Amino acid sequence: MHGIPSLIGDNGRVLDLAGVGFGPSNLALAVALREADAGLAVRFLEKRDRFVWHGNMLLDGSRMQISFLKDLVSLRDPTSRYSFLNYLHRQGRLQDFINLRTFYPSRREFNDYLSWVASDFDGLCDYGMDVVAVEPVRVGDAVPHVRIRARDAEGRERSLLARNLVIGAGATPLVPDVFDGLVRKGTGKASSGPLVIHSNDYLAAAGELARAGRVAVVGLGQSAAEIFLDLHARGVDVDIVARGPAMRPADSSPFANQVFDADYTGYLYGLPPAERADLLRAFHNTNYAVVDPDLIDAIYAIFYQQKVEATDRHGLLTRHEVVAARADAAAGGLLLDLAGLDGGELRQRRYGAVVLATGYRRRIHEELLRPMEPWLTGGEVGRDYRLPTVPGCTAGLYLQGCCEATHGLSDTLLSILPIRAQEIAVALTGGTGWGRGQQIRELTSAQ
Structure with missing residues (x-):
């Protein structure tokens, strides 16, 4: 070799x-x-x-x-x-x-x-x-x-x-259709157009994000949680926007973790496709759209402290879907149309930047x-x-x-x-x- x-x-x-x-x-x-x-x-x-x-x-x-x-x-x-x-x-x-x-x-x-x-x-x-x-x-x-x-x-x-x-x-990063044409790779340097990045480029753009004003983090999984905490530490105001109702803890219990063992690969492969799919769904919360419990605790503590101080530095917009996104030429940021999934209320929010913690394909x-x-x-x-x-x-x-x-x-x-x-x-x-x-x-x- x-x-x-x-x-x-x-x-x-x-x-x-x-x-x-x-x-x-x-x-x-x-x-x-x-x-x-x-x-x-x-x-x-x-x-x-x-x-x-x-x-x-x-x-x-x-x-x-x-x-x-x-x-x-x-x-x-x-x-x-x-x-x-x-x-x-x-x-x-x-x-x-x-x-x-x-x-x-x-x-x-x-x-x-x-x-x-x-x-x-x-x-x-x-x-x-x-x-x-x-x-x-x-x-x-x-x-x-x-x-x-x-x-x-x-x-x-x-x-x-x-x-x-x-x-x-x-x-490759999975980008929701509403953000097509808006996403660019974070460089850490100012550039023309709104700052919309995938979490895959987060650190490269962190400096620019810190100067962007209020930031929307789209997603409710591990990457969204980590980015929220990092932006909080940098003094950035953040809204978490997600379709889900709440951050869910990853199931890392010993029996559940056995699905990641090498022996389980052979077992799963030997099953009919429909049974495989059922098991993948059953253990979905061991890996997807879930967050380590200690991060959930840290984020909850931040939002609780906001209530103590009667401030609204950060927002938690769960059960909301981004249905439209466009550049805000006047303010230099973005306008997001958010549809509430409980009742269908439509609201418009302005952000200096958006981070898409929306996974991969x-x-x-x-x-x-x-x-x-x-x-x-x-x-x-x-x-x-x-x-x-x-x-x-x-x-x-x-x-x-x-x-x-x-x-x-x-x-x-x-x-x-x-x-x-x-x-x-x-x-x-x-x-x-x-x-x-x-x-x-x-x-x-x-x-």
């Missing part, structure tokens, strides 16, 4: 594996393949210019919502040198972290851990490469490999060839793979995360982070990264090259 030259064009060379994106999912796969001594020619393409994990939500005081033991490797091999505990040891902070008496490091520290691991794989990743398409390469009537087309930061197109492809490109793979559609069966993704292809197409197409409907709620999270990486690595190598090959094959077949 070492010594592969930087991406300069396909030049007829066919890699064993190419990866789209180099976030935690494909990083975990890179680690698994290296530790298996798989001997594959591998290269990853990452749109960002460096490794970063949710960089614009690394807020002061924000903590992980899962245990540090669910790092890139520990569930697969606790002795790996890429574990979070070894990272702490190498940084000289292991005893200090133990003194914190917590399983939940800060989000900034976990990002630093991931970056520390990623730095060991710089030779396998081309940063600043935006993949635009995956195309079949025909040899007679067969498709033994694919061409991955990408653009660099200067807009120059590059490409490479690979027998297998794994897409771990993450998600995971469809990047659909656009990238559009040229491959004639070679896909349209059936369900396999248990090993491989898309089914028609006879004659032997190129392997794998998905990471876009298989929630078949593999469960953990698919978009960090919880199963080591096991999923192991399963894909076994599929790519046929289980060969592993120091604990038989044990790994048995573990995989048992799920």
